[in-house]
Amino acid sequence: xEINSILIQLLNGxxxxxxxxxxxxxxxxxxxxxxxxxxxxxxxxxxxxYLAWSLAELAGSFWVGIAIGIVLTIILxxxxxxxxxxHLYRRDHLYQVLMTYGLILIFEDLRSVLWGNDIHxxxxxxxxxxxxxxxxxxxxxxxxxxxxxxxxxxxIGLYLTIQRTRLGMIIRAGATNSEMTQVLGVxxxxxxxxxxxxxVSLAAIAGMVASPISSAYPNMGTQVLITCFxxxxxxxxxxxxxxxxxxxxxxxxxxxxNVFAPEYSGLxxxxxxxxILIWRPEGLFKRSYK
Amino acid sequence: xxxxxTTRNLLVAVLLLxxxxxxxxxxxxxxxxFSKILxxxxxxxxxxxxxxxxxxxxxxxxxxxxxxxxCAALLSPQYEAGNFFVSFSAxxxxxxxxxxxxxxxxxxxxxxxxxxVTLAFAQMIFFIFHDTKIGGGGDGIYIYQKPLLAISGxxxxxxxNFKTFYWFTFGWLIAIYxxxxxxxxxxxxxALGGIKVNEHRMRALGYPVFWYKLSAYVIxxxxxxxxxxxxxxxxxxxxxxxxxxxxxxxxxxxxxxGGMGSLHGAVFGASVFILLQELISNESxxxxxxxxxxxxxxxxxxxxxxxxxxxxxxxxxxxSKK
Amino acid sequence: MSKPxxxxxxxxxxxxxxxxxxxxxxxxxxGKVHGVIGTNGAGKSTLTNLLSGDLPPTTGSIFYKGMELxxxxxxxxxxxxxxxxxxxxxxxxxxxxxxNVRLAAQALHQRPFQFWKRAGxxxxxxxxxxxxxxxxxxxxxxxxxxxxxxxxxxxxLEIAMCIAGEPEVLLLDEPLxxxxxxxxxxxxxxxxxxxxxxxIMLIEHDMDAVFSVSxxxxxxxxxQVLESGTPERIRTSDKVQQAYLGYGEDSxx
Numbered sequence: 012x013e014i015n016s017i018l019i020q021l022l023n024g025x026x027x028x029x030x031x032x033x034x035x036x037x038x039x040x041x042x043x044x045x046x047x048x049x050x051x052x053x054x055x056x057x058x059x060x061y062l063a064w065s066l067a068e069l070a071g072s073f074w075v076g077i078a079i080g081i082v083l084t085i086i087l088x089x090x091x092x093x094x095x096x097x098h099l100y101r102r103d104h105l106y107q108v109l110m111t112y113g114l115i116l117i118f119e120d121l122r123s124v125l126w127g128n129d130i131h132x133x134x135x136x137x138x139x140x141x142x143x144x145x146x147x148x149x150x151x152x153x154x155x156x157x158x159x160x161x162x163x164x165x166x167i168g169l170y171l172t173i174q175r176t177r178l179g180m181i182i183r184a185g186a187t188n189s190e191m192t193q194v195l196g197v198x199x200x201x202x203x204x205x206x207x208x209x210x211v212s213l214a215a216i217a218g219m220v221a222s223p224i225s226s227a228y229p230n231m232g233t234q235v236l237i238t239c240f241x242x243x244x245x246x247x248x249x250x251x252x253x254x255x256x257x258x259x260x261x262x263x264x265x266x267x268x269n270v271f272a273p274e275y276s277g278l279x280x281x282x283x284x285x286x287i288l289i290w291r292p293e294g295l296f297k298r299s300y301k
Numbered sequence: 302x303x304x305x306x307t308t309r310n311l312l313v314a315v316l317l318l319x320x321x322x323x324x325x326x327x328x329x330x331x332x333x334x335f336s337k338i339l340x341x342x343x344x345x346x347x348x349x350x351x352x353x354x355x356x357x358x359x360x361x362x363x364x365x366x367x368x369x370x371x372c373a374a375l376l377s378p379q380y381e382a383g384n385f386f387v388s389f390s391a392x393x394x395x396x397x398x399x400x401x402x403x404x405x406x407x408x409x410x411x412x413x414x415x416x417x418v419t420l421a422f423a424q425m426i427f428f429i430f431h432d433t434k435i436g437g438g439g440d441g442i443y444i445y446q447k448p449l450l451a452i453s454g455x456x457x458x459x460x461x462n463f464k465t466f467y468w469f470t471f472g473w474l475i476a477i478y479x480x481x482x483x484x485x486x487x488x489x490x491x492a493l494g495g496i497k498v499n500e501h502r503m504r505a506l507g508y509p510v511f512w513y514k515l516s517a518y519v520i521x522x523x524x525x526x527x528x529x530x531x532x533x534x535x536x537x538x539x540x541x542x543x544x545x546x547x548x549x550x551x552x553x554x555x556x557x558x559g560g561m562g563s564l565h566g567a568v569f570g571a572s573v574f575i576l577l578q579e580l581i582s583n584e585s586x587x588x589x590x591x592x593x594x595x596x597x598x599x600x601x602x603x604x605x606x607x608x609x610x611x612x613x614x615x616x617x618x619x620x621s622k623k
Numbered sequence: 624m625s626k627p628x629x630x631x632x633x634x635x636x637x638x639x640x641x642x643x644x645x646x647x648x649x650x651x652x653x654g655k656v657h658g659v660i661g662t663n664g665a666g667k668s669t670l671t672n673l674l675s676g677d678l679p680p681t682t683g684s685i686f687y688k689g690m691e692l693x694x695x696x697x698x699x700x701x702x703x704x705x706x707x708x709x710x711x712x713x714x715x716x717x718x719x720x721x722x723n724v725r726l727a728a729q730a731l732h733q734r735p736f737q738f739w740k741r742a743g744x745x746x747x748x749x750x751x752x753x754x755x756x757x758x759x760x761x762x763x764x765x766x767x768x769x770x771x772x773x774x775x776x777x778x779x780l781e782i783a784m785c786i787a788g789e790p791e792v793l794l795l796d797e798p799l800x801x802x803x804x805x806x807x808x809x810x811x812x813x814x815x816x817x818x819x820x821x822x823i824m825l826i827e828h829d830m831d832a833v834f835s836v837s838x839x840x841x842x843x844x845x846x847q848v849l850e851s852g853t854p855e856r857i858r859t860s861d862k863v864q865q866a867y868l869g870y871g872e873d874s875x876x
Binding site for chain 1: 358360407413417418433546554605610
């Protein structure tokens, strides 16, 4: 393989890893703070992609579509938290797994009612539909750079929120001791709803920005969810930075696996997980706030 | 052991007799439906050993189901019947091997990690069969003739006959039920119970907890494989769906429905689940709404996990106490 | 003097930057109770965890009958003959007293290849179980589920589980914690009976009890051994008086 295509694959791997990070970050935040394993998290990714497609068509603009989509998913997150998820916080993981699996079936069926079972391509917005000349004979699609930039911006925003803001402080405290925060007079129920809807919208945003590359198709959440599980196992559950490291590792492993052994590319992710399990069964990063 | 004649024992005896006699009076469709229930009952019992008795929640149990099924298919020649003993023992050996390999890794983790890791390993098997040509890719493969159960040319059982097949799986269900019952009443079973409650204390008492868990995982995996093998030869067809996490989640649902930690409960849960699935996807009853069976199933699963954590049997026992 | 059954040499345990146990050495002899006292956070429970194999020491060595225990998993340590009780009652609440103790007794006689026999059908295990239950005086409660008993009885059950493993060494972590006066007296009585067949390490806060039952005492402060010797010597030690007993417990001593 020549150096140019290695570089391209490297960029693709990082971009895919960053995208996975958005989904995995929500998964790990919700687990770290509420202790809930959410199998339906991948569905939010799918919902994001379908929203981007349908809203962009309706509004006539990708950007307006995304803006409306983000608002809708935040509301969706709040509603789901209040109706379903808040009942799960103190329950055994077994029931969390089952209930959220049931939600997947519901989401998939509603998806087929609302949007049908076809694959829908999303058009890359005019502004970003170009290529960047990296070297003399190497170009890279502008849109993929945009995706990486969005993910990096959100990661920085997440970092600042957790480390610097009052909400972040409460989130960190809430992760360690939810009774304590209640004594301090913090409305922990509101915090839970906010954190949950942040998680939902992060996954949905990932689905939206990915949709021009991957299209929107049925069951697209499943593979992302399982990949994110592997990321969380590798990174250490509850740790946002573990999720970032895990996501980049998996993004690269998957991309290069695809290049070298396309038929078995699905395996590279699991091989990586097995190695980490032998070496460090609790993940690369233990929970950052404990 | 001495059996007392109680209403309960009488009911059980009548139920068993009726199940045994089912092929004598029921139509082919129902006999086959009940064969499926028996197979899923075996599958649910195997998972219940892990979830209900050792406290290990696996979301990858379908891996064994699918592996054994594919083994049955790949070892069946296209134009003649395969040898039952060969393909069956190969299928179970593969399951034992897979359980050992993944168990050693997955059991290094606990609770939610274990859930995710078992799911991930099952998904790995899913990808192998889905993305490669080994088992016909996403389309799956057919088994044209059921394996031949014969010793030196003498056919012992005609598995192609749907009635014989039913009785054969019924016998397996009873045998596996008895095996697990006995196992759970032994020292080994009691130690598993202790590990479920307090693993650390068991270690302090001198139990090699890891080996207990691994052995239970291997036993559960091989019984799951038995179910998968029979499922494959009953339908004459395997595809990646057999390994998918939907299959894993469904069998978990059966275990919950029947009430965890109860072997006959698992069989009961499997029958309720399969019958419900038949019912809500039945077009002649529900019309076009039947195409939304996954929506109904979704709501059903959500409702059970929120309101019936102890399953349907929990509902009955709570009702009778009131 | 006879050889120690269990001896620890220069045990140190660090958790990150925190030193929980530092350079502790002690010997346990059959027929003797070795009391370990010290304030909260002095490292007594960590010491127990090191000796029982719950935690590996950072440095130092542990010898059981002259053999060094090196990197053994906890269940192996336990089966060698080092039994322990827990500070927080650590039993199987839904099991009956008999089942709890039998679980402990059968740990010594694990027969994975006799899986077809019912757990209750092994005469040897049942006998050991009965003996242990009898020793702690719970014979009339053997069919009661553990959660339904009083705190004191649960502590007794904890000891029964400990001795059912037929250990030679007993590491008792605050067996009197939370007990009423009469229950505590019975427990002290039990410990002094058990010492005939066992080498005992006793961690306890109740000074009267420790001084009455111990043959030898070690006083720990901040993870280190401050002083060790006979109860008489500890009672009169200036160091101990200043560092530990001076905090208001002096009236008893």
